[in-house]
Amino acid sequence: MQTTSIKLLTVVTESVLAERLTRAIKAAGATGYTVTPAKGCGSRNQRSSSIGGDNVQIEVLATEDLAAHLLDMLVRDWFPHYALVAWLTTVEVVRGEKYAGSLPAHP
Amino acid sequence: MQTTSIKLLTVVTESVLAERLTRAIKAAGATGYTVTPAKGCGSRNQRSSSIGGDNVQIEVLATEDLAAHLLDMLVRDWFPHYALVAWLTTVEVVRGEKYAGSLPAHP
Amino acid sequence: MQTTSIKLLTVVTESVLAERLTRAIKAAGATGYTVTPAKGCGSRNQRSSSIGGDNVQIEVLATEDLAAHLLDMLVRDWFPHYALVAWLTTVEVVRGEKYAGSLPAHP
Numbered sequence: 001m002q003t004t005s006i007k008l009l010t011v012v013t014e015s016v017l018a019e020r021l022t023r024a025i026k027a028a029g030a031t032g033y034t035v036t037p038a039k040g041c042g043s044r045n046q047r048s049s050s051i052g053g054d055n056v057q058i059e060v061l062a063t064e065d066l067a068a069h070l071l072d073m074l075v076r077d078w079f080p081h082y083a084l085v086a087w088l089t090t091v092e093v094v095r096g097e098k099y100a101g102s103l104p105a106h107p
Numbered sequence: 108m109q110t111t112s113i114k115l116l117t118v119v120t121e122s123v124l125a126e127r128l129t130r131a132i133k134a135a136g137a138t139g140y141t142v143t144p145a146k147g148c149g150s151r152n153q154r155s156s157s158i159g160g161d162n163v164q165i166e167v168l169a170t171e172d173l174a175a176h177l178l179d180m181l182v183r184d185w186f187p188h189y190a191l192v193a194w195l196t197t198v199e200v201v202r203g204e205k206y207a208g209s210l211p212a213h214p
Numbered sequence: 215m216q217t218t219s220i221k222l223l224t225v226v227t228e229s230v231l232a233e234r235l236t237r238a239i240k241a242a243g244a245t246g247y248t249v250t251p252a253k254g255c256g257s258r259n260q261r262s263s264s265i266g267g268d269n270v271q272i273e274v275l276a277t278e279d280l281a282a283h284l285l286d287m288l289v290r291d292w293f294p295h296y297a298l299v300a301w302l303t304t305v306e307v308v309r310g311e312k313y314a315g316s317l318p319a320h321p
Contacts, residue, residue, distance in 0.1 A: 108282060108285050108286055108289060110285075110302065113301075115301065115303070129255070133255075138256075139254065139255055139256040139299070140254065140255055141226050141252045141253070141254045141269060141271060141299075142252060142253045142254065143250055143251070143252045143253075143271060144251070168299065168301065196303055197303075197304075198224075198301040198302060198303045199301060199302040199303075200299075200300070200301045200302075201285065201289055201293075201300065
């Protein structure tokens, strides 16, 4: 089976932010995402509700370019204001071209 | 601590398919799996319920051979008919031999 | 965007153990974790409730040293007694120094 290396972006944040954040992720070019309910206890204490509170884990498959673009967006627009943890994992998929999304012309 | 590289197969699909799919995964040789409830919004629109609907995320630890066998099964029997996203991640475990499963003699 | 490679430790176990295990993970130096509810069916049958029972998936971002320390702790104190599956994934984060935790002086 021929596979392609792409990126999995995982973001953990407060559940109250899930809708806004997934909207921002789609607006930034992602074609899909998965949201899982979670509880968390984090190292960043900007929001008291982030300590043991209701979180979500958002996962997005993306090409390397799109993943970098999404991470830039998170670091610029979200990290300064919200309790957010994000990481990239290299994964293999069967049809990598599906996850190219539609990158803005001038990201 | 001595670790071994094996594969983590992750499948996201509609929750109504969870039972049939995990049965197929076990029949294909996997020794265990984890199922997590999720919400999703995907790039494949074969099923209307895949847009914002109830999904599950199924994770299976498997040796490289078993993971390839499981991926082949998904691509052959599931991808043509269902809204399904799957990816492989290389992970490290303490005792890799546990995850060899029981590959059919003639896969 | 400058990223750093660190480890993601994932542990799947029975939900009744979640609180004790996350306490042990924090005591071992981790600065945060995410807990996701899951159902599982595993290859280890020490506990009958591990077959199709209520599980949790615990995820911890950690530097390589802290991850090795956490894995040692699991293998020494938890694997002999409980139904537990654990794996390490290499992931990239924006600020790796956040996940160094506070390793005990004599681990």
